[in-house]
Amino acid sequence: MSRLNEIKNIYFIGIGGIGMSALARYFHAKGTRVSGYDRTRTPLTRELENSGIAIHYEENPELAPRDADVIVYTPAIPAQHAELVYYKENGYTVVKRSDILQWITEGSFNICVGGTHGKTTVTTMIAHILRHSGYGCNAFLGGISANYNTNFWSHERNVVVVEADEYDRSFLKLVPDIAVITAMDPDHLDIYGTPEEVENAFIQFSHKVKPGGALVVKSGLGREADLNNNNRITYSYDHAGADVRAVDVMVRNGSYHFNVKAADWEIGDVQLHMGGLHNIENVIAAITVARQLGITDDAIRSAVDAFKGVRRRFEYALNNGQHTLIDDYAHHPEELRALISGVKSIFSDRKMTLVFQPHLFSRTKDLADEFAASLDMADEVILLPIYPARELPVEGVTSSLVLNKMKLEHKHVFTKEQMLQYVTDKKPALVVMAGAGDIDAWIQPVKETLERSGG
Structure with a gap:
């Protein structure tokens, strides 16, 4: 614990990540000066900024603090990230998020x-x-x-x-x-x-x-x-x-x-x-x-x-008797299987339209058969393009790889815009949106579309 008390100024590369933001809040609560970088501004980073944590959104070593005692980064950050490279080349104490958790829990x-x-x-x-x-x-x-x-x-x-x-x-x-x-x-x-x-x-x-x-x-x-x-x-x-x-x-x-x-x-x-x-x-x-x-x-x-649950874990974005919209973080075949089974246990009388955004090219490639089998449990599936996160595209690995392995009759690969138009036209009574990428940014537009459609 002593090394934690020596940290007066800490900098997070990727501060908007769910695990990183928790650590940022921990140090901020201790009175440590906290700042960070992230690629995009999100509701989570806005909350951190509103609490007094300085965040910038340009990958630029000139904007990064020179007086930081410890630099923390997440594995989601590319090794060639300009700020990460700067700190490593200039002798700063650079550690992973897991190292900080180890220090805290010692x-x-x-x-x-x-x-x-x-x-x-x-x-x-x-x-x-x-x-x-x-x-x-x-x-x-x-x-x-x-x-x-x-x-x-x-x-x-x-x-x-x-x-x-x-x-x-x-x-x-x-x-x-x-x-x-x-x-x-x-x-x-x-x-x-x-x-x-x-x-x-x-x-x-x-x-x-x-x-x-x-x-x-x-x-x-x-x-x-x-x-x-x-x-x-x-x-x-x-x-x-x-x-x-x-x-x-x-x-x-x-x-x-x-x-x-x-x-x-x-x-x-x-x-x-x-x-x-x-x-x-x-x-x-x-x-x-x-x-x-x-x-x-x-x-x-x-x-x-x-207990009210966890955001994006079987979370009801809309449930007004006419339309139900469920938001879930499921991004693994077993998570999808559990999600679909759980929805069916409650809404056995409704046809389920599942919108799924695959996460990572590697996971999609490695588990394509398993994804197809789980998605076949739904009544209708809309696959969005793969969310790459930290990865570069892999030749031959697209959402169609999963679609072509599915036995389900009602299945589509749509862009997000096409998906929204489809929901607008069809007005499904039960929509489940799943994935760990940026699909959650489309929850509100889908919700508003369903609310406007009435019955």
Whole structure:
């Protein structure tokens, strides 16, 4: 912790990223001078600017501070970025976001949530239960909590709840007291090479749990036997062999009512006002962690009842009885499968139009068959062009690669403008928009189109 206290001036390259902005808020709250660069101004960067953090949007070393003690960058920043190159060539302390998280968590009790999908929601649920119950924690989230409209908060209790990102093996720098693993599906194969290497990294993560700690892991994961077996607790929505699971699940007015059952305890009448059966499973993981911390059943039940979700995780942008528009961050085949299943569990009587923006050429190429199979579960699919993020185009890899593998009859590849025109013409009753790129910028235009169309 001592090196953190020595930082008086910190600069973030890519400050508008969800993880980077949480760290910027952390240092700003400590009284450290914080500034940063990002490529474009967004609602998130505006919030940072409004709090007093200086941000510029031109890649220019002349605009970057010369007196920064530490430079933090995200792996999404290209190695040839002019400011990053300047700082490295001139002897500055330049570290990744994961290094800063490692420094922050060196002297704290850490609850670290990893998984190729589900981790943002579970992290936010855990942090919310700890905050709502009065237990208290410092939270570093990979999404915006709808309850508090932020991805970071602090507390005097020296407990940290943090999303453990597997990209670039960043999560292996963390040392959990309690670790959660939600999934180990193939992803980031541009980094790992093979699905087995992804699994190996999660196995390594599980063995970083401190002595006397706990590992909370989704039941039925492949290679479960290789995971740390010291105080390992499995959870599931409905897997009979899990240590903790849901029973007596019912849907009432779009909310889930269920009991959470373990071998030696049970919490009855849990109410979750967040769509998607997978989110019942996510909240079971969060409840299991809360039980490990000794939080009472009543406090857990009250916190779950008050949970409003995470921005862009099964978020209702519109639900007026005539039209429903759901916004979700799903960008992996398993996330799409869970999203579509969850929507169908609530809106079984409506035809679903799914608008999906693939994220990364490498992920689309590696998982094209899996994407096609998941998307086939919808009634109608509109594929937008691939969002490249940090990558350059790959020959032969476009959204049509996925489209041509799909068996669904009603499928299209549209530009965003064509998609909006299609929604305007067809006025679908149920639209689900999914992806991790910039598709969220089109939520408002689609919402306004549906609202104008009336019935």
